[in-house]
Every structure is written in structure tokens, then in C-alpha cells.
Amino acid sequence: MARRKKIYEGKAKVLYEGPEPGTLVQYFKDDATAFNAEKHDVVEGKGVLNNRLSEFFMTGLNAIGVPTHFIKRINMREQLIRSVEIIPLEVVVRNVAAGSMSKRLGIEEGTALPRPIIEFYYKDDALGDPLVTEEHIIAFGWASQQDLDDMVALALRVNDFLSGVMMAVGIKLVDFKIEIGRIWENDFMRLIVADEISPDSCRLWDMKTGQKLDKDVFRRDLGNLADAYTEVARRLGVLPSNVTHATKPTLIN
Numbered sequence: 434m435a436r437r438k439k440i441y442e443g444k445a446k447v448l449y450e451g452p453e454p455g456t457l458v459q460y461f462k463d464d465a466t467a468f469n470a471e472k473h474d475v476v477e478g479k480g481v482l483n484n485r486l487s488e489f490f491m492t493g494l495n496a497i498g499v500p501t502h503f504i505k506r507i508n509m510r511e512q513l514i515r516s517v518e519i520i521p522l523e524v525v526v527r528n529v530a531a532g533s534m535s536k537r538l539g540i541e542e543g544t545a546l547p548r549p550i551i552e553f554y555y556k557d558d559a560l561g562d563p564l565v566t567e568e569h570i571i572a573f574g575w576a577s578q579q580d581l582d583d584m585v586a587l588a589l590r591v592n593d594f595l596s597g598v599m600m601a602v603g604i605k606l607v608d609f610k611i612e613i614g615r616i617w618e619n620d621f622m623r624l625i626v627a628d629e630i631s632p633d634s635c636r637l638w639d640m641k642t643g644q645k646l647d648k649d650v651f652r653r654d655l656g657n658l659a660d661a662y663t664e665v666a667r668r669l670g671v672l673p674s675n676v677t678h679a680t681k682p683t684l685i686n
């Protein structure tokens with residue numbers, strides 16, 4: 434069998450050429466990175482969990498009319514997606530102060546924000562993904578004013594959907610990051626949600642205990658990352674309760 438063509442390899446995922454034009458296969462790795470890849474580890478089973486969770490969130494978004502790149506899951510680690518031209522911005526939505534916002538503005542982590550706050554970061558590892566304003570985005574041609582309006586609308590719809598889904602299982606959506614891409618249909622360009630939505634790109638706190646169920650477990654050495662993601666998947670009904678993150682074959686005597 435011919436080896437399929439690798440299009441791009443990132444920190445947590447690999448993109449391969451898809452079976453049809455305009456499609457790609459997105460493979461989820463077990464690699465966990467933080468602090469611009471200064472901290473790196475392999476967390477067994479993380480890729481399987483994120484593939485499932487991203488499928489779950491993107492399928493839900495598609496169902497309520499928020500367009501995403503997700504077409505279908507292929508296997509444990511791979512999904513078929515639409516090929517997009519990624520806008521070089523990370524779009525962060527915050528409901529509660531945490532992480533870099535708490536640090537930058539001196540707001541205690543856990544402080545509820547008066548309204549969802551949207552931030553844009555320019556995707557450039559060499560620069561450490563700096564915070565940018567709409568002025569920079571338009572002046573440097575990363576996106577137009579119309580794109581920005583559409584991105585804000587998409588981000589807020591994703592926030593409403595994800596907040597509701599998580600609240601229903603006792604989890605507070607503190608903040609999250611999405612990436613957005615362009616697709617062309619005939620002469621028209623549309624923006625759709627791309628990349629992934631998973632505990633790698635969200636902050637998720639248990640509503641009762643405040644326990645962190647997201648990548649901060651890895652960033653801050655708070656315990657086993659796969660256990661935290663498995664708990665999110667279990668509550669959402671994405672994994673049967675008796676399935677753990679073990680992916681190795683088990684010998685049955």
C-alpha cells in the first residue's frame with residue numbers, strides 16, 4: 434500500500450492528504466506540550482481521548498448550524514476533515530479569569546468576568562503567540578473587518594454551546610481557544626471552526642470541587658492528564674464508564 438502523504442506535523446496532531454480533494458485526515462498524537470513546547474511528555478491515550486472529544490463537540494456544533502471542518506471519525510486516532518486555509522490567529526474566549534489573563538492584568542484566577550471576553554493571539558511560535566488587537570489584524574492583512582465580525586460571532590456561538598454542554602455535566606467552561614479557517618464554495622468564502630476542541634484547548638473546572646480537568650493538570654503537574662480527560666469523556670457519555678485510557682492489547686488468560 435502506498436504511504437499517504439504527510440501535509441503537516443504539529444505538536445499534538447499530524448495532517449495527511451485525504452481520500453478526496455478538499456479533505457484531510459487529522460491524526461491525534463499522545464504528545465503533550467506546554468510553555469511553547471519547553472515542557473513535553475507523552476501521555477498514553479491522550480490522542481484517542483481528544484479525537485473522541487473533538488468529534489463530540491464538533492458534531493454538536495455542526496448539528497446546531499455552527500460550521501466546522503469535521504466530517505467523520507475514521508478510527509481511534511483519526512478523523513476526516515475539510516481542508517481549510519487557517520487564519521493565523523488563536524481566538525480565545527474567556528468566561529472566568531485564569532492563565533495568562535490573570536497574570537497580565539493581576540486578576541485572581543477564578544474571578545467571574547462581567548461578560549465573555551474575546552482575545553486574539555498571532556500564531557507564531559518564534560514570537561510566543563503574542564496577544565494582538567483588531568488594529569494589528571486588519572493592518573497586517575491577517576483578516577478583514579468582515580472576517581473579524583464573523584470570527585467573533587462564531588466564537589460566541591461556540592462559547593454558548595460548550596458552556597451549556599459542560600454545565601449539564603457539572604463542569605465550568607472557564608476559557609477555550611479555537612482556530613478558524615477559510616473555505617471556498619464556488620465564488621464564496623466562508624469561515625468555519627477548524628483544528629480541535631478538546632481539554633487541550635479549554636479550561637474545565639469541576640463545578641463542585643474546582644478540580645481542574647484540562648491541560649493545566651499537565652502544565653502545573655497536578656496529576657495524571659489522561660485520567661482528567663477520561664473523566665470529562667465519561668461525564669459526557671463519550672466513553673462507556675468501564676473504558677479507561679489503556680490502549681495496549683490485554684492478554685486474556
Ligand code: UDP
Pocket residue numbers: 523525531532533534562608609610633634635636648
Ligand atoms: N490555549 C491553547 N493553545 C495555546 C494557548 C492557549 O489551546 O497555544 C488555550 C488554553 O488551554 C486556555 C485558553 O487558550 O484554555 C487561554 O489560555 P491563556 O491565554 O490563559 O494561556 P496559558 O495560561 O495557557 O499560557
